[in-house]
Amino acid sequence: MFRRWGWSFRDFEEIDLFSDRYDTNAQTLSQAIRAAATEEPDADGSVLFGQMKGTVVGLRYYTGVVNRGEMVGLVRQPQNPYDRNAVMVANVYGHQVGHIKKELAAAMAQIMDNNLAKVEGVVYSGTNNAFSMPVTLSFWGKEENKENVTKALARRGFRLETSVGSGSGSGGNFSFFLQLKNAFDNLFEGLMESKDGEKEAADAVSTPLLPHQKQALSWMCARENKSSLPPFWEKRGELYYNSLTCFSSKEVPERVRGGILADDMGLRSILTHFSRVFSGGDPTIPDIPEDPSATATLIVCPLSVLSNWLDQFEQHVSVNVKLNVYLYYGSERNRSEKFLSSQDVVITTYNVLSADFGNKSPLHKINWLRVVLDEGHFIRNPNAQMSKAVLELKASRRWILSGTPIQNSVKDLWTLLAFLRLKPFDVREWWNRVIQRPVTQGDRTGLQNLQTLVKCVTLRRTKTSEVNGRPLVVLPEKAVFVEQVELSPEERAEYELANSEGQKTIRRYVAEGSVLKNYADVLAILMRLRQHCCHPDLPTKSSSDSSSDATPAELRQRLIEKLRLVLVSGSDEECSVCLDSVRFPVITHCAHVYCRPCIAKVISTQEERARCPLCRSDIRQNELVEVPEEEDTGGNTKQWRTSSKVQALMGNLLRLRLNDQSIKCLVVSQFTRFLTVLETPLREEGFSFVRLDGTMTQKRRAQVIQDFQSSSSDGPSIMLLSLKAGGVGLNLTAASHVFLMDPAWNPATEEQCIDRCHRLGQKKKVVVTKFIVKDSVEENMVKIQKKKQDLVEKAFGASSNSKKSSRIDDIKTLMEITI
Template sequence: MDDPNLAEDEEGSFPSEEAETESETFLIGFVIVNVVGLQHYSGTVSGREMVGLVREPLNPYDPNAIKVQNTQALQVGHIERASAAVLAPLIDARLVTVEAIVPNLPRIKHRYKLPCQVHIFARPESFSRVRAAVSRSPLSLISDGDASFGLSEAAAVKEKRNAKGARSVDEVFKLVGAEEDRKGGRRKKTAMEPPRAFVKTELLAHQKEGLGWLVARERTEELPPFWEQVQGGGVYVNVLTNYQTNARPEPLRGGIFADDMGLGKTLTLLSLIAVNTPGYGDNVGEEEVEEVTYKSGKRAKGKRVASQGKKRRGNDNVSLSVGNEELGVKTTLIVCPLTVFTTWITQLDDHTRSGSFKVYMYYGERTRDVRELQSYDIVLTTYSTLATELDEVDSPIKMIEWYRVILDEAHLIKNVGARQSKAVIALKAKRRWAVTGTPIQNGSFDLFSLMAFLKFEPFSIKSYWQRLVQNSLNQGNNRGLARLQVLMATISLRRIKENSLVGLPPKTLETCYVELLTEERDQYDHMEVEAKTVLRDYISVGSLMHNYSTVLSIILRLRQICDDMALCPSDIKSMLSAFKIGDASNKPELLEKILSVLQDGDDFDCPICISPPVDMVITCCAHLYCRACILKAIKRPNANCPLCRRPLSQSDLFSAPQEPSVLPDNVSSSGKTTSSKVSALMRLLKASRSENSSTKSVVFSQFRKMLLLLEEPLKEAGFRFLRLDGSMTTKKRAEVIEKFQNPGEDAPTVMLASLKASGAGINLTAASRVYLLEPWWNPAVEEQAMDRVHRIGQTEDVKVVRLIVKNSIEERILKLQERKKELAREAFRRKSATDRSQMGAEDIRILMSL
């Protein structure tokens, strides 16, 4: 079976590289081409209108094929073959990105052909190469300074000309933003009570306001944002793209529910489901409510769990149907990661009255009966389950048009090309909710997949998102941020703890700076000096990003020394030689060494699927991928490495060494000096215990070996502790969490937790102290870790301590974190900021003080 996270970008490019390229691109000029084959496709364009270009490298008729889509994602035709033969190689080589627009030429009404302006963007160092390639072709590149350049219909060019009588893109965004300010604030402050026949818990003030906003969004009959009705007629136009239609666009029912983590989004969503449950308002008394009914194909194995012969409110005359027919039920599909699955069940038990909802757990062994699923109020499933059914034509999940789909932890679909992302985007639903406390984790492009899921046109189409928002952000243009802020204001609700009425105890964040011991400092400084030499060599020949995995391994080793030298191999010299591998086709042992280093960390992603690597392999050019991702990538004609473009075959891939089942000899605390960071942590834990012996603490580390290293000093100091890491089953994790939450005198007071096991969906409110042993690249990950403790249900002041080694790479990581935090904050404000969506060459220079 294919890996659930395997990405296959429809345009034949890879997300991480794409972001890097576009962040430095500028308009060279435009060419005029023809769109042909209009008679074969249903998509149409009218007047001056943007269109999307999508590479089809696997097209059986033309390997250079570029299809053309309108703003409804309907195919209009193809770029004529001769023009595609010029543009496709430049696109495939990552030398250019392209945008297209059909000019307003009302007198030309050729049935089979449509003129189109293709605007070409490239990095400055590629300008001469691109111009040369176009000059050798029949196409004419019209650049700034040419007399014909004024004919460009591109928004970027029009904005420079300040054309009179036409609204610029930014003027359109500004008007939409002003309208949202006028009516949006009122909606967000309208409190609503949940139906008491269903929800037994009293909602807090911010939850009632949130419920009012959610219900208003679901019941709206307004035109979607950026649509207007033409005066005096039944014609509707999208003011951004100029697409016109006689059919009234469907309202955008749903959005992004982005309240801060720990503010009780789940209870608010259960209240939303209750409001639209059949029979709500029928004055049903508690005595008429049935016993709670859950059903799971895995557990019940076909046995009927729901009670028989009892009345189901409002369902006497239910009409169940499939496909596009109107559904008589209001079934909600909730998609969440497996770690959050039991949380939803617990929340249902804790906050709703017995029997209020009929729930089915679509996981493991499960029904294939569409009508059975439609008889439930709530169907719970996981992202991985949907991914496995992506290619199944008869999947009941895909056949149903759901009344509502809720994506919990929606940031998990940030890579739009991954199987699980494709699966949820393809779902049919009348209302769609993306729920996440961290909608932006790495950069603004994270939001594109949410737009695709919400079907928010034209932003749900990649080429339009790039053109209208992403390009301006990548180039540090304040207009891009202003546009992003308007989008967030129209479809999202976000409240943070500091501004809410939750009444949570305060959370304080402190940084504890650690001085390394002499031996540690010598080793760190020696390795950093050697590493800088290697990186300067890469920079001098322009191959820094081509050696991305090697760079990551260098940085990772420096970070491990900051924790404990026992995490590093004893032969540091050998490790340094491995950095200088260049083409290591004949040196697989060096590749394995780098791969084993990278396995130690869990905060880097496969460049193809933008997710933590699964079954890691490394290429002969020292780049790291999921096995399934790279195997699929090299099936293409003229296969090469997606990062450095070196030709690749399956024989150029090297497998990761098996992770040892027991702790290695060099990862032990006995008989050696305790590291500076471990000593600092132990002092903090002992000080906390002396203040209050019952205080509980959670210690987070990204390195599982570091958690194991901590066990011996904790035992020696007399601490009772538990460990929670990714090697445990879901059942074992639940048992560990339950033990930790136990308030008894003999209960453990320290939890050693890894990020993979503890990032989302668990409650650790028994603790009031959090220790972060290392800084993570992604600040949202740190926030998630803190909010396992600082959330509704917490009764004590929460203290978070970050342990940072002085004069080290860790201090510089904090600076990079601030860039990402700023973007996440500014997306919901009206100020300027610059988007940095990934760690690029400049970031690496900062980290290494180059």
């Protein structure tokens, strides 16, 4: 196996919330940071220093062979007993080919061990003997290390050729970048293969299949059973040859049994049919060579859709077939391997899986017949424990369900393709060299290769897809209205007070050039303004703005408030060290949030001066601040009062009810406290409602969804939904009206939420109302939303400096500051 190239999570750049180029769907700062943190520095921040010829020796001692033009890996062997500078040469499959000649190895060892450059090898020409062969070495790294590397080589008598311009990142004009961006966006479009036809469900399935479901079923059967070669493999005489890496092998390359269902229509239902058909051993489908050692189907999903799976199995059960479905969840879960492998289907969550991982996990011992990853984008960060846990599962067939397979960039795909074992790209080095770097640098061929790879393993249908010119499904239309809200004079006065204070502070930061250093403050200011737009009681009492002569106690109190603000405001913060949701949150003096154990580790490994991984301010262990237990939820002892936005919503709801009693509505806000505020007038007006937010247990959540979806006449007609909880997978088709109470930073987040009801199964026309307060930060947010798409495209090739300034410009736009 290859030693992977190491990099540090501290290498990422500062990220903004408003226009980050990393994640067009980012809704929290941390998501953006996570996106950046997982960016491999060598993959797209790197430049080509130059190339040189080297020699691979010792061929006769090893079995690994290479073809002309084949890429080889260079792996340091510091433990080599003969030479601690040894550099091993291996082919794509990891078979050793030989070593780099020792003089050159000495120079390379110095460069590689100090992370000055990453070295890649290609064997362009053959050899005329059995002992050694030439190899072309390319040195890649950060611009600032170029001179060091060149000198280190020169010192030992090696010269880098720089004239050969193989790096194509340079000549990127703007429109070309846009073209690429579009091509990338469309990666998953047009992947319809209608030739597979439709397949009837087996007798085991009680509900009849819709045409698009039949089609998916048949595609899946083909993917599990057709024996075609994986993408870029072809047969050449007796050998199998990979045209991207030029690797060849006598053995048939392992094919991918499975794929990605990048579909937003009834994925789980299809999979339910699928596993029922195959796990139930349906006799009408004889063409599956069963692996006798393989066992059950394992389904891994986020907690939020667990109940959906259980429902699906429930719903599609035909009474005469006994299907064992086991929910591997909760502290009482049965960890017996024997028991688990005797099931037809085992369902678990990513969290349970990663908690078990490395801890005698029974799930990792079983050879599953099939593993299904639901909401596959949950594992898009390859460094996360979850992803590692998932990649270690043993299975003969592998499936990924994801409505959004690509969230922001190419690298999101790696974990997915690695899970599918799409050789050789399940090894990062080959993925980076052959796909990721070329694509990031704007290489058309790289993008085409990526498209081919994805195409081969993906079934993509959207609600607008067509088969043979006919739409797969016909959804009712959707209308979106923006309703302007005017603040009352009192609200306006309070708003303007907060606004002018905020402007003053931010102006100072802008003048000092310290906007990014004080980002948490800026966020806090914006947050307060947004809250003011919703309801005067939403903003928490502020300890006023930051006078610089604050006592340590005051400072601490302010930090606690900031932390609470961040954690309570409906943004699911993630720790940018472990890239997971924060556990045991602490806040640094520079106001960044981490898990306590994570940041403690950072501090202990950085001797002398520890620096904040996000802003590089000095941090100290004893200055980390924890949020104390919530004394009183909300602290709303005051008399309830209304707000203009509340009035606007209530007016709509009452009018609708008058018109048609049966209409159901989603009322969506980013602020859970606003949802709480809304409960009072809803009760007063006699509305029956349920509430769904991130704090609820799975059981409660499932209950609420079921209640809301039920068609009983005395059931709830309104769901109060926190934007965060309204993620993908949720099915709320009982609602036909959506009220978005406050604008999100990212329009895609709003779209996603709307799609909870505008999806397969919706019978009515969907009406969306967005409330925007006139002359407020909300209007400016809408401007930013519109600008955002443009910025993302520009940022595809923009320098980090221009990104920084556009971020500051955004803040100025939001605060209407002109300097």
